[in-house]
Amino acid sequence: MKISQELKAFQDRLGHEFVRAELLLRAVTHSSASTPVRSDNQRLEFLGDRVLGLVMAEALLADDEEASEGKLAPRFNALVRKETCADIAREIGLGDVLKLGRSEQISGGRRKLALLGDAMEAVIAAVYLDAGFEAARVVILRLWATRVETVEADARDAKTSLQEWAQARALPPPAYVELARSGPDHAPVFTIAARLVSGEESSARATSKRAAEQAAAKALLDQLLKDDT
Missing domain, CATH: 1.10.1520.10 (Ribonuclease III domain)
Incomplete structure (x- = not known):
């Protein structure tokens, strides 16, 4: 052929x-x-x-x-x-x-x-x-x-690491909230916020919800770990 x-x-x-x-x-x-x-x-x-x-x-x-x-x-x-x-x-x-x-x-x-x-x-x-x-x-x-x-x-899953950080401090798991969706239907861009009940929050944008959630979790975790030092 x-x-x-x-x-x-x-x-x-x-x-x-x-x-x-x-x-x-x-x-x-x-x-x-x-x-x-x-x-x-x-x-x-x-x-x-x-x-x-x-x-x-x-x-x-x-x-x-x-x-x-x-x-x-x-x-x-x-x-x-x-x-x-x-x-x-x-x-x-x-x-x-x-x-x-x-x-x-x-x-x-x-x-x-x-x-x-x-x-x-x-x-x-x-x-x-x-x-x-x-x-x-x-x-x-x-x-x-x-x-x-x-x-x-x-392999360092930011969402898992952030949840473990919260659990170690007796906090509920973080919440992930879609703040915005932009772009055409075939190529959407999602803005997701990762939030803790204690008030800390970070957001990120990506072309899939999963990637945006991971990026938001990483941004928040980086912020929290920096504050801990």
């Missing part, structure tokens, strides 16, 4: 040349562009999530032989979460080659976090089915290399 020059260039960025090109085509096909003769990538997404998880679990165990499960779990979550997959997808230009229906194209589907994250998992599954686990492992570790090296810092 022949593929377009765009997909050939994407293969180079991905670091894997497909023997079964139809797997790559399926991996980049969103449900909005599926047809009776062209399946979408949803089933591949399901498989890719598991392949990615196994590779990351192995990598973390090999990287730190002394770490407890309690330390490994947040690192693992940081590496496999949808936001990380979407970031990798952006780095290799996956959005540029996605097959989308007209409605998704108009609404900015090539930039949507969930859509990019799902497609990245589908591409991982396509590599696995095309050439086996070791080939998928090589691709994943190359693309995730920097994040594996820095995962301990990335």
